[in-house]
Structures are given as C-alpha cells and as structure tokens.
Amino acid sequence: MSLSVLVAPMLVAAAPSVLAVPSTAAASQALIAPETNTADAASADAAAPDGRVPAAPSDGGQQKATSAGPADREQEIVVTGRLPSPDDPVEQFNVTSYEAVQAVDTALIEPVTKAYTLTVPEPVRDGLHNVLDNLDEPIVFINFLLQLKPGKAIETLGRFAINSTLGVGGLFDVAKKKPFNLPRRSNGLADTLGFYGVGPGPYLFLPVIGSTTVRDLLARPFDLLILPTLAPRPFADPKVALAKGVLSALDEREHNDDKLDRIHSAEDPYVVQREEYLARRRAEIDVLKGKRRSIYDPPYYVLPGKPGDSARTPDTAGTEQP
Numbered sequence: 001m002s003l004s005v006l007v008a009p010m011l012v013a014a015a016p017s018v019l020a021v022p023s024t025a026a027a028s029q030a031l032i033a034p035e036t037n038t039a040d041a042a043s044a045d046a047a048a049p050d051g052r053v054p055a056a057p058s059d060g061g062q063q064k065a066t067s068a069g070p071a072d073r074e075q076e077i078v079v080t081g082r083l084p085s086p087d088d089p090v091e092q093f094n095v096t097s098y099e100a101v102q103a104v105d106t107a108l109i110e111p112v113t114k115a116y117t118l119t120v121p122e123p124v125r126d127g128l129h130n131v132l133d134n135l136d137e138p139i140v141f142i143n144f145l146l147q148l149k150p151g152k153a154i155e156t157l158g159r160f161a162i163n164s165t166l167g168v169g170g171l172f173d174v175a176k177k178k179p180f181n182l183p184r185r186s187n188g189l190a191d192t193l194g195f196y197g198v199g200p201g202p203y204l205f206l207p208v209i210g211s212t213t214v215r216d217l218l219a220r221p222f223d224l225l226i227l228p229t230l231a232p233r234p235f236a237d238p239k240v241a242l243a244k245g246v247l248s249a250l251d252e253r254e255h256n257d258d259k260l261d262r263i264h265s266a267e268d269p270y271v272v273q274r275e276e277y278l279a280r281r282r283a284e285i286d287v288l289k290g291k292r293r294s295i296y297d298p299p300y301y302v303l304p305g306k307p308g309d310s311a312r313t314p315d316t317a318g319t320e321q322p
Helices: 002-020 024-032 038-047 091-119 122-135 137-146 150-165 189-195 214-230 238-255 257-264 269-288
Strands: 062-066 076-080 203-206 210-213
Touching: 091 203, 091 238, 091 257, 091 269, 122 137, 122 150, 122 238, 137 150, 137 189, 137 214, 189 214, 189 269, 203 214, 203 269, 210 214, 210 269, 238 257, 257 269
Parallel strands: none
Antiparallel strands: 062 076, 203 210
C-alpha cells in the first residue's frame, strides 16, 4: 500500500514527458543525420557511379557518425536503440514505471530486505516462507481441479493437511520429505487460462506488482479472494490481508535477491527483466501442457552473470513446477 502511494505521484509526473518522447528510430535519425552540401553529393556520386545507394552497416542497433573537422578533433557519436518488442506495445510507460520502481527499491525496499536478512535468523525466515507457501495451497488445489488434474489436486490437498498439522501450521515443510514425498507446485488462474489457450496479452510493468501481463493481472484478484472466502477469519480482515501482503513481498524480494542483482548488472536491465518473466511464464504453461518436464529442464532462461561471475539460470530453489 505504501509503495503504491510513493510511486504513483512519480508516474503521474513522468507521464507527460513519456508521451512527448519521440520514437527511438526518429530520435536516432535526428542525431545522426549529417548536413549535406555540394561536395558531399559529388563525392557520393563518385563513390556510387551506378546510382545505387550503399547499404547501411549492420552494427547490432548502434550507428556511428563522425563530425567534419581536423583528425585530431574528430568526434564520434554513438546512438543505441532498443529494438521494439511485439510483446511490449506500451514500452515507454513500462520503462518509466520500471525506473520509478527501481528508484524506490534502491532507496527503501532493498535496504529493508537486507536488514531483514541480517537480523532475522535463517530458520525463522524459512519458517515464514513455508507458512506463506502453505497459505497458497488452496489456490493451487482449486486450479488443478479446474485443469482437470485430480491427481495433483489430491497431492496438493495432502500437502496442505500434513503441513498444517505435522508441520505446525506450515512452519515446516514436512510433506516434501520421506515418507510423503509431496513436492510443492505453484499454480493459479493465470496458469489455468494459459493451459486452455488464453494468450498472455501485452507485457506490463506496474508499481507494487512488477512484471506481469494482461492475462496474469486480470487473473490475480481471483486467486487472492480464495483464502479470505474459505477462511474469512482472520484472512478477510483488511489488516491481516495487508500484513500478509507485506510479508509476502518481503519474502519474495529476499528469495529473488540474487536474480535481481544479475538483472541489474545487465547492459539493459529492463529488457532482461521483461524477457526473463515472459520466458518463465511460457515455460510454466508448457509444463502444465506436458511439453516439458520442468521449467529448468531445459533451463527456461540464462541470466547474465554478475561482475566476476559466470552467467547462470535463475535460482532453482523453491517450488517444483506442475
């Protein structure tokens, strides 16, 4: 709640400038278009006597222009442009939102997360993570039923019952160990829609929510209503719902810390953030359809390595995919 209050004014203030920014191609042409004169035209005719225009060099999206003048004062202008993506038709808005969220994350969320990691013992953090996962099991159960996968639905229900009792309210993930061997699987209405062929729609990057798509955004409220409907006490209480949301965001930020470091170290963090999310969601839907064993077999995406480190797939710790 507080994060959206902080970020919303920044987006409103930035919106006019976003709408006024010209396209990447137009900006590039404006920057590199040289002034033509008679001498230039004559030299161009001499270089191409057959009247053909020389092809532009292929330089991976970078174009260079050299200003006229003595050799010792030669200046080079490098223009870089992000290639447009059909998955991201509102890129200018998304980039503005991404930059605003990253500013808030750097100033507030990341320091709070690091303080949480340093001050709260790891067993306590793991217990909190297990509790939050356990509270999401009803969402997983219902969506497996909607996908006509009764076997996985029963396994999910068994996990919830075991961890809620033997696992002391979900503090300990007893169900994944012997003799039960019931792995945790993630699921939701967006996965169900994808399973039945509903496309993701445009990519969005929003305050509080982060990376999403139109399909995932519209499906999320349904998932969030399941627990308060099944257990209105205490989860229908707005204060309890807010506390759960804050703890979930903190827990997710901690578990994705390494992945975010690698994204931020990329040459274009926004593009890596977008492509990693879209690749993961495609892989999760493919697992449900039986097109692949898991999202890590083969790896769904290879993140750039941090300085002095090698590139790697996103963290595989956590849940087994459906």
